[in-house]
Amino acid sequence: MPRVSSRFFMLSPDRMRRVPRPSAELVEQMRTDALEMTVFDVGVGETILLRRHLLAVLVDGGSVVKKRNEELGDALKKYIMGEALKLSGIVASHPHVDHLNAISTLLTNDGSSILADEVTYFDNGESMGTWLTETLGAVLADLGDAIEVVHVGFSGAQFALSNDVRIALFVDGRWRPRPAYRSVFMSLDFRHARFLLTGDAYHEYENSLLNSLAAAYLRCDVLKITHHGSEHGTSKAFADWASPRISVASTHDDGGHRLETVVKKRLSALGQVYDTQTTGGDIVVRTDGVWRTLGRHAGVLYEVEVVRPGRLTPV
Numbered sequence: 642m643p644r645v646s647s648r649f650f651m652l653s654p655d656r657m658r659r660v661p662r663p664s665a666e667l668v669e670q671m672r673t674d675a676l677e678m679t680v681f682d683v684g685v686g687e688t689i690l691l692r693r694h695l696l697a698v699l700v701d702g703g704s705v706v707k708k709r710n711e712e713l714g715d716a717l718k719k720y721i722m723g724e725a726l727k728l729s730g731i732v733a734s735h736p737h738v739d740h741l742n743a744i745s746t747l748l749t750n751d752g753s754s755i756l757a758d759e760v761t762y763f764d765n766g767e768s769m770g771t772w773l774t775e776t777l778g779a780v781l782a783d784l785g786d787a788i789e790v791v792h793v794g795f796s797g798a799q800f801a802l803s804n805d806v807r808i809a810l811f812v813d814g815r816w817r818p819r820p821a822y823r824s825v826f827m828s829l830d831f832r833h834a835r836f837l838l839t840g841d842a843y844h845e846y847e848n849s850l851l852n853s854l855a856a857a858y859l860r861c862d863v864l865k866i867t868h869h870g871s872e873h874g875t876s877k878a879f880a881d882w883a884s885p886r887i888s889v890a891s892t893h894d895d896g897g898h899r900l901e902t903v904v905k906k907r908l909s910a911l912g913q914v915y916d917t918q919t920t921g922g923d924i925v926v927r928t929d930g931v932w933r934t935l936g937r938h939a940g941v942l943y944e945v946e947v948v949r950p951g952r953l954t955p956v
């Protein structure tokens with residue numbers, strides 16, 4: 642059985658405090674009405690699930706550089722089925738195998754059973770490369786009308802996970818140097834809470850977005866740290882503008898996917914920072930987005946949970 646540990650925080654515009662575990666009644670109330678983000682501990686790669694009640698959005702689904710990751714795809718499908726979730730969106734932040742190589746397996750062999758009535762697949766429109774075209778591209782083509790494919794451009798895209806979770810997606814197509822890294826950025830608004838997910842990005846791309854109309858969407862309470870904590874992402878200008886209170890990275894101890902000191906320091910100055918390598922498990926952030934008073938503190942209650950070992954981690 643995995644071991645689960647939790648911490649609770651109250652966030653308000655001017656501060657963040659760790660608070661003692663609230664009453665069981667309040668925890669239950671918050672959890673059953675929450676927006677939840679899970680960053681799975683998948684090693685080199687990224688696999689994230691956002692859920693509200695029984696609807697979910699998958700943001701990337703991959704790990705390890707290989708053509709197809711069947712183990713992860715099967716484990717993810719089992720998890721989604723076990724939780725009785727339906728996917729209404731799949732967001733491919735950028736076309737790299739370590740972010741997407743489990744999705745073809747997820748969607749084949751009864752894969753449509755985990756899809757909601759209407760499903761949209763969002764990507765940045767860049768070339769998938771040979772391996773992903775042969776696997777994921779073929780599966781998406783086979784699904785035909787069961788899934789709508791949208792290439793997110795500079796004018797962005799929007800969809801609703803539920804009537805109270807609005808999602809904005811944007812890509813800055815003006816930035817040319819590394820087309821694959823024009824990651825789809827994703828902002829989720831839920832009551833008094835805002836989450837931002839950033840794929841893999843470089844400083845120059847962040848700066849380009851900061852200087853665009855998308856800048857307003859970059860502010861957040863919860864940040865999925867870009868590029869596995871690489872120092873080539875999360876510039877000081879970006880971090881200061883976004884000003885997240887809870888930041889989470891998908892990391893691995895292979896040298897190239899570590900949460901680097903400069904990024905950790907920069908984000909720790911703003912709030913709490915978590916990464917999957919250090920915690921050795923899945924990181925779950927949940928909130929009901931409700932403004933409330935708890936003891937002497939007013940704000941929005943967040944729970945950060947670590948599940949060890951990760952539920953999709955091969956044993």
Ligand SMILES: [Zn+2]
Nearest residue numbers: 740841868869
């Ligand atoms: Zn990556």
